[in-house]
Amino acid sequence: KIMQKNKIGLGLITCDRYHFLEKSVSSILEQTKNFNKEEFNFVVIDDTLDSIRKDKNEISFLNDVNVFFTPEGKQGVGKAKNYALKTLIAAECEHIFLMEDDIEMLDSNVFSLYINAVKNTGIKHLNFGLHGNHNRNLVNEPITRRIINYPDETKIVLYPNILGAFSYYHIDVLNTVGIMDEQFYNALEHVDHTYQIIKAGYHPPFRWFADVQGSENCLKDIVPDHQQSKIRSEEDFIKNFLSNHDKFVEKNKFAVVQGRGPAENDYSEEEVVKNLQEIWKNHAEK
Numbered sequence: 001k002i003m004q005k006n007k008i009g010l011g012l013i014t015c016d017r018y019h020f021l022e023k024s025v026s027s028i029l030e031q032t033k034n035f036n037k038e039e040f041n042f043v044v045i046d047d048t049l050d051s052i053r054k055d056k057n058e059i060s061f062l063n064d065v066n067v068f069f070t071p072e073g074k075q076g077v078g079k080a081k082n083y084a085l086k087t088l089i090a091a092e093c094e095h096i097f098l099m100e101d102d103i104e105m106l107d108s109n110v111f112s113l114y115i116n117a118v119k120n121t122g123i124k125h126l127n128f129g130l131h132g133n134h135n136r137n138l139v140n141e142p143i144t145r146r147i148i149n150y151p152d153e154t155k156i157v158l159y160p161n162i163l164g165a166f167s168y169y170h171i172d173v174l175n176t177v178g179i180m181d182e183q184f185y186n187a188l189e190h191v192d193h194t195y196q197i198i199k200a201g202y203h204p205p206f207r208w209f210a211d212v213q214g215s216e217n218c219l220k221d222i223v224p225d226h227q228q229s230k231i232r233s234e235e236d237f238i239k240n241f242l243s244n245h246d247k248f249v250e251k252n253k254f255a256v257v258q259g260r261g262p263a264e265n266d267y268s269e270e271e272v273v274k275n276l277q278e279i280w281k282n283h284a285e286k
Contacts, residue, residue: 009093011084014101015047031108047080078189082179100165110218114168117212120154122283124202128166129159129211155213162209164190187244205267
């Protein structure tokens with residue numbers, strides 16, 4: 001186990017989108033300008049190709065930011081996120097956040113919102129549920145499976161789909177489960193990782209993906225609906241996704257795409273509530 005100092009770490013993942021990165025970094029620096037830097041560690045992980053990497057000294061908005069490049073050129077989002085996780089674990093962070101470069105931070109309270117929710121619920125892995133449109137209906141309203149009320153006014157929202165653009169990990173999760181499985185390249189790496197966290201007892205069942213209520217007041221998509229996704233715009237995205245999906249099925253014995261393998265377990269609300277009570281009993285701070 002790693003000794004901790006109740007320290008917050010934030011890793012921002014970027015790839016070939018300096019116009020997004022500037023807005024994202026600027027929002028973070030603005031919201032954390034009064035933070036104690038001994039207790040807050042912010043790093044940018046740049047996963048661009050060697051041939052187009054820019055000297056960070058040429059990018060003024062990165063002058064005061066710790067920037068790391070993934071080794072050996074473009075490695076994919078899973079390896080980039082693992083690089084961030086390993087960097088922040090080495091910095092002895094207890095509360096680790098990963099953020100992608102198409103998210104803008106609106107409120108510095110986002111960190112305390114998530115950390116207090118984790119302490120009050122025992123759910124030690126959370127994902128921002130309203131990135132893109134996967135958990136919204138046709139009139140842009142949130143699609144939720146259930147909202148759970150806890151003591152101290154904490155509310156957890158359970159969504160049917162999982163997004164990895166802003167994620168929280170308690171160090172206990174990473175000590176138990178480890179980092180992401182790098183066999184998944186640019187698809188399903190965070191889905192598989194969350195499933196391993198579910199199996200370890202730190203998160204409610206699959207398809208009941210947890211976020212803290214109010215996160216949408218602290219975080220915002222720079223553009224909606226994945227319009228500027230580098231990964232999704234690649235010609236072989238569907239082929240790559242299905243290849244990774246087959247790896248997911250082989251490893252986890254169920255399919256996240258209906259009809260492409262064994263079905264997921266279907267949990268009732270009653271079973272989920274019992275599971276959340278067990279998580280609260282085992283992991284919440286009382």
